[in-house]
Every structure is written in C-alpha cells, then in structure tokens.
Amino acid sequence: MRLSEVTQGTWVRVVGFEGGQGLRARLTQHGIYPGDRLRVLRVAPLGGPFLVEANGREVALGQGVAAKVLVEVEP
Amino acid sequence: MRFALIGQPNCGKSTLFNQVAGYRAETGNFPGTTVTYTESRVRVAGEVVEVVDLPGTYSLAGTNPAERETMRYLASRQVDVIINVVDASRLSAGLELTLELLALGRPMVIALNMMDEAARLGLEINGPGLEQELGVPVLPLIASKGRGVKPLFLRALRLAKSPDEVKVEKSIRGGSFALTDPAERHARARELVQRFVRSGERRLSWRDRLDDVLLHPLWGYLSLFLILFLFFEMVYGVGAALEGPLLAFFDGLTAGLGQRFGAGTLLSELVIGTMQGVSAGIAIVLPYLVPFLLGLGLLEDIGYLPRVAFLMDALMHRIGLHGKAVVPFILGYGCNVPAVMSTRTLEDPRERYLAAAVATLVPCAARLSVVFGLVAFYLGPVAALSLYLFNLFVIALTGRLLSRVMPEDLPGLILEIPPYRLPTLRIIVQKAWFRVREFVTEAWPLLIAGSAVLAALIYFRAAALLNVLVRPITWTLGLPSATGVPLIFGILRKELSLIMLGQALGSTNFDAVLTPVQMYTFAAFVMFYIPCLATLGALKRELGTRSLLSIAGLTVVVALLAASVARVAATLFVGGG
Numbered sequence: 001m002r003l004s005e006v007t008q009g010t011w012v013r014v015v016g017f018e019g020g021q022g023l024r025a026r027l028t029q030h031g032i033y034p035g036d037r038l039r040v041l042r043v044a045p046l047g048g049p050f051l052v053e054a055n056g057r058e059v060a061l062g063q064g065v066a067a068k069v070l071v072e073v074e075p
Numbered sequence: 076m077r078f079a080l081i082g083q084p085n086c087g088k089s090t091l092f093n094q095v096a097g098y099r100a101e102t103g104n105f106p107g108t109t110v111t112y113t114e115s116r117v118r119v120a121g122e123v124v125e126v127v128d129l130p131g132t133y134s135l136a137g138t139n140p141a142e143r144e145t146m147r148y149l150a151s152r153q154v155d156v157i158i159n160v161v162d163a164s165r166l167s168a169g170l171e172l173t174l175e176l177l178a179l180g181r182p183m184v185i186a187l188n189m190m191d192e193a194a195r196l197g198l199e200i201n202g203p204g205l206e207q208e209l210g211v212p213v214l215p216l217i218a219s220k221g222r223g224v225k226p227l228f229l230r231a232l233r234l235a236k237s238p239d240e241v242k243v244e245k246s247i248r249g250g251s252f253a254l255t256d257p258a259e260r261h262a263r264a265r266e267l268v269q270r271f272v273r274s275g276e277r278r279l280s281w282r283d284r285l286d287d288v289l290l291h292p293l294w295g296y297l298s299l300f301l302i303l304f305l306f307f308e309m310v311y312g313v314g315a316a317l318e319g320p321l322l323a324f325f326d327g328l329t330a331g332l333g334q335r336f337g338a339g340t341l342l343s344e345l346v347i348g349t350m351q352g353v354s355a356g357i358a359i360v361l362p363y364l365v366p367f368l369l370g371l372g373l374l375e376d377i378g379y380l381p382r383v384a385f386l387m388d389a390l391m392h393r394i395g396l397h398g399k400a401v402v403p404f405i406l407g408y409g410c411n412v413p414a415v416m417s418t419r420t421l422e423d424p425r426e427r428y429l430a431a432a433v434a435t436l437v438p439c440a441a442r443l444s445v446v447f448g449l450v451a452f453y454l455g456p457v458a459a460l461s462l463y464l465f466n467l468f469v470i471a472l473t474g475r476l477l478s479r480v481m482p483e484d485l486p487g488l489i490l491e492i493p494p495y496r497l498p499t500l501r502i503i504v505q506k507a508w509f510r511v512r513e514f515v516t517e518a519w520p521l522l523i524a525g526s527a528v529l530a531a532l533i534y535f536r537a538a539a540l541l542n543v544l545v546r547p548i549t550w551t552l553g554l555p556s557a558t559g560v561p562l563i564f565g566i567l568r569k570e571l572s573l574i575m576l577g578q579a580l581g582s583t584n585f586d587a588v589l590t591p592v593q594m595y596t597f598a599a600f601v602m603f604y605i606p607c608l609a610t611l612g613a614l615k616r617e618l619g620t621r622s623l624l625s626i627a628g629l630t631v632v633v634a635l636l637a638a639s640v641a642r643v644a645a646t647l648f649v650g651g652g
Binding site: 026027035044046048057058059063 | 133165171261286397398
C-alpha cells in the first residue's frame with residue numbers, strides 16, 4: 001500500500017519508492033530508505049502532509065510524496 | 076592544536092561548544108556564504124587548544140553550502156582531532172555521518188550527546204561495544220548539562236598527542252567502513268543500531284505535548300494565528316515607535332541641508348534626493364526590518380517555522396506552492412525585502428521564483444499606509460478590508476496561473492521537522508545581522524541612487540514628461556494624469572505614493588480632488604504594481620536580473636488588471652448604492 005493511505009499512529013516498513021531519481025534522492029537525503037521502519041505521527045487536515053518518524057528524525061511528507069512511498073504495515 | 080566539532084544539525088554541537096568556549100569566541104563566515112563557523116581557544120589540562128564549531132551537516136556529499144564548507148575546512152586546515160558529536164537519541168541518522176568521517180582516516184572521538192534524551196526515549200546504548208566495533212573512542216555526553224565534557228576533551232587531547240594510539244587504519248574492521256554509497260552507509264548504521272541499542276519504554280516530554288497542541292488540526296491553526304498576530308504586533312509596534320521620530324529627524328536634517336545648498340538649485344535637489352534615500356533606509360525600512368528579522372530568527376531557532384510549513388502545506392498547494400513557501404508569504408505583510416530573502420530556503424528554482432513573485436504581491440507595511448491613508452480614511456474600514464480580501468484573491472489566482480505556466484517537476488513537500496530547542500540569543504542576533512548587512516550593502520545603495528536620479532528628473536522639470544510616460548496606465552484606470560509622478564515615486568518607497576499624491580494634486584484633502592472610485596482604484600494599483608527599489612534589489616540578489624525583470628513586469632500586468640476590476644466593482648457599488 002501507499003504511505004498516503006496509512007492512518008495516524010501506524011508503524012510501517014518502506015518497501016520502495018515510485019517516481020524518479022530526484023524524489024528518491026530527496027527522500028534518502030532526509031534519511032528515508034527502503035527497508036526503514038516509519039511511524040506516522042500526524043496527518044495534517046484537508047489533504048495536508050504526513051508527519052513521519054524515521055530513525056529518530058521527524059520528516060513532513062506532502063500528500064504527493066506520501067502517495068509515491070510504498071509501504072507495508074508492521075505488526 | 077585544533078579540534079573540530081562536526082555533527083548533524085541539532086545534535087547539540089553548538090551547546091557543547093558554548094560549554095567550553097570563553098567569551099572571546101570568534102564567529103566568522105565562510106567567504107561568499109552565510110554559513111558560519113565559530114572558533115575559540117580552550118585550555119585543556121594546561122594545553123591551549125583551538126576548538127572550531129563547524130556548521131551542522133548530514134553528510135559530506137557537498138550538496139549544500141554547509142556540507143561543502145565543512146569539507147573545505149577539513150581539507151585545508153590543520154585539524155588534529157575530529158570530535159564527532161552524535162545525537163544519541165537519533166543514533167542511526169548520526170552514525171551515517173560518523174561512517175563517512177571514519178573513512179577519512181583522521182584521529183577522531185565520538186561524543187554520544189543527549190544521553191538523557193536517549194534514556195527518556197527508552198534507548199539503552201552499548202557504548203563500549205560501539206567503540207570496539209568502530210575502532211575509535213566513544214564517550215557519553217550531556218552537553219546541555221555540561222556532563223562528560225571534560226573527559227571528552229581529555230580523551231581528544233590524548234589522541235592528539237599520540238595519534239598512533241587509536242587510528243582508524245589500525246582498527247581491525249576499519250577498512251570495511253570506507254562505504255562510498257549512502258545507501259550502504261544507511262544500512263550499516265541501521266545494523267549498528269540494531270546491534271548496540273536496546274529500546275524500551277518511551278516517556279512523553281513537553282516537546283511531544285507541545286506538538287500535540289501546535290500541530291493539532293484545530294488548536295494548531297488557532298495557535299498559528301495567535302503567534303503570527305503577536306509577531307506582527309511586535310514588529311509594527313517597534314517599527315512605528317521608531318519610524319516617527321527618525322523620520323522627523325531626517326526630514327529636519329534634509330530640509331536644513333537643502334537650504335544650505337541654496338533652495339531650488341540642482342545641487343540642493345540632489346542632496347535632498349540622496350538624503351531621502353538615506354532616510355528611507357534608516358527610518359522606514361530598518362525599524363521594521365530589524366525587529367522582523369529578530370522575531371523571525373526566534374521562531375526559526377525554536378523550530379516553529381517548519382511547523383508552520385506543515386500546517387499550511389495543504390493551503391499553499393492550492394496556489395501551486397508547497398508549505399515551505401508560506402514563510403515568504405507571511406513575511407511579505409511586514410516587508411517584502413526579508414520575504415524575498417527568505418525564498419532562499421526553498422530548494423527548487425521554480426518554487427523560489429513563484430514564492431518571490433507571490434511575496435511581492437503581498438501588501439507590506441508601507442502599502443498598508445496607503446490603503447489606510449486613502450481608502451480607510453476616506454471610504455471607511457470596510458472598503459479597506461475589501462481591498463485586502465481582494466488582494467488575497469488576486470494572489471491566489473496569480474499563484475494558480477503561474478503554477479500552470481510553470482509546471483512543477485517535484486512532487487511536493489519533504490521537510491525535516493526538528494525538535495524544539497531553547498533559542499540562543501547569539502545565533503538569532505548573528506542571523507539577523509547577516510540579513511541586515513545584505514540590505515545595507517545591496518538594496519540600500521540602489522534606493523539612495525534611485526532617489527537622487529528622481530530628484531534630478533524633477534529638477535529638470537521632467538514631471539510632465541513622467542506623467543506622459545505613465546499616462547497609458549493612469550488613462551486606462553481613469554486616474555488624473557498628475558497621479559503619474561506619485562506612482563513613479565512609489566517605486567522608491569511605497570508610502571511616497573501617498574505623500575507625493577498630495578503634492579501632485581495640489582491638495583492633501585483627497586476628497587476634493589479624487590472621486591471615491593479613483594481613490595479605490597489608485598490604492599488597488601499601488602497594492603500590486605512594481606515592488607519598491609529595496610525589494611527589487613533583494614530580487615536581483617536572490618533570483619538574478621532576468622527574474623527581477625519578469626517579476627516586475629508581472630506585477631504591472633497584475634496591478635493593471637486588478638485595478639481595472641477594482642474600478643469596475645467600485646463604480647458598480649457607488650452607482651448601485
């Protein structure tokens with residue numbers, strides 16, 4: 001599934017990214033790589049960004065970005 | 076002997092530095108950038124050591140100025156020991172830089188900082204295990220409380236004196252750390268954390284609770300509104316209190332100087348023009364700019380600005396921008412100069428251009444004075460408010476159209492939300508100073524020169540000529556021809572549009588010389604057309620001459636269209652009412 005479909009408070013594992021190299025590079029610059037565990041801390045209202053915690057860093061990902069991050073829900 | 080503190084942003088490097096640095100810490104900035112480093116002499120066990128605090132950086136890849144300068148510094152200066160400060164509560168991210176530093180093969184000590192924070196998060200770190208694995212000393216540190224500082228520096232000193240004692244090359248596993256691929260480093264760091272960190276129960280702190288309010292779907296926006304309101308109150312309060320006396324002082328001085336050079340001569344007109352440029356900088360821009368930058372620096376240093384971007388992202392998307400662009404937008408209401416300067420925080424050139432274009436359409440404090448002096452005073456507060464709402468509408472429309480013309484190539488917001496920090500006065504003042512210096516050296520000279528040129532034009536009785544030049548605009552909007560010169564002067568300083576209007580029309584009782592529709596149209600035009608010279612200077616510096624010209628051109632087109640709409644609306648309203 002996509003990160004944009006995940007609800008607040010869920011733990012997920014990043015499976016991969018859609019989109020080009022540019023997006024991948026920007027995500028990895030912010031410490032988000034495939035295989036990482038993320039937690040969705042908050043979702044802003046009205047189609048706003050997702051706040052995720054990855055390796056102790058908090059990163060806000062806009063809807064468009066979140067829709068391109070493929071994840072699977074962790075138990 | 077020199078120790079270099081290197082670490083990621085917000086790892087507490089500067090806190091450590093401030094713990095050891097004396098009052099004579101020297102701040103410098105790398106040539107050509109606003110990236111700063113600080114140096115201080117520290118006495119460690121009888122030895123004098125230079126300690127340098129390098130800018131926070133996530134890697135040594137060189138993709139941004141801080142990274143490049145850190146690399147340059149390490150390459151060019153004699154650094155005896157690298158003190159790698161790592162935030163223990165975010166160990167995995169920090170170790171990526173550590174692995175990169177290890178590959179340099181220089182003497183190095185790792186300081187695991189914020190051990191208290193890590194404990195609060197329930198993290199238990201096996202320091203000795205990590206030390207053995209990495210082959211360099213790993214020491215615990217709580218820089219904010221000064222714990223572990225002395226052992227850290229003593230260890231670094233010992234290393235500096237006998238660099239052979241611990242050397243990366245000698246470590247058994249050292250070779251395997253020369254990972255060139257960031258993904259490999261990331262995986263390796265994650266693996267190290269899995270092996271050497273045990274995670275337990277997390278305790279909630281005031282920081283977590285603060286975000287429960289400040290990022291809340293309802294309270295978050297209310298807090299944002301309140302914080303911005305207080306911020307502008309502060310800026311307007313300080314600015315207005317300083318502007319009046321300063322302006323009075325300079326007006327007196329200018330008049331005196333003008334007389335001394337003989338009233339009506341070219342020389343005296345030039346002196347007056349120059350002085351007007353000088354006073355515009357000191358009395359009108361700086362009183363607002365300085366508190367503005369200090370306030371902004373405070374919000375920035377605490378870590379609130381990225382949260383504003385988080386809250387506003389959805390809204391900003393509707394005008395083709397991302398959450399980060401909300402900062403220039405908000406700043407624009409105070410003064411367009413810092414607004415344009417702040418666009419440099421945006422990564423993408425398209426986004427920078429769009430945000431700057433939008434920011435210049437935001438009515439700044441000076442334009443506020445025109446709207447208030449003309450529309451609110453003669454037509455009532457409701458009319459003034461309607462102009463402001465109209466302005467928001469036009470900005471949204473322009474943003475949308477521009478983002479259609481310039482399709483986006485990046486899918487959206489990716490922004491780190493740093494932990495809240497207590498602000499540091501030194502850093503806030505430093506940042507404000509760098510920005511003020513830019514205004515003083517870049518935009519202000521332009522303002523002074525432009526002022527003098529206009530004064531000369533007026534002296535040579537070019538006013539009529541100027542009015543003719545601007546006539547296509549004034550005619551289109553149904554304004555008297557004499558409003559041309561005030562509009563041109565408005566490019567110097569927006570409030571001059573109002574001041575000069577009185578002179579040009581021969582009466583400051585605007586009711587007698589302008590119809591209500593003309594007043595409304597004039598104010599609408601002033602709200603949008605060409606930003607003031609100081610802003611143009613900032614645009615040139617941030618985006619280059621081409622973008623400056625296209626944005627200036629854009630504002631004229633927008634102003635003409637918007638003022639025409641305002642004129643029709645006002646006519647209908649007056650006719651109907």
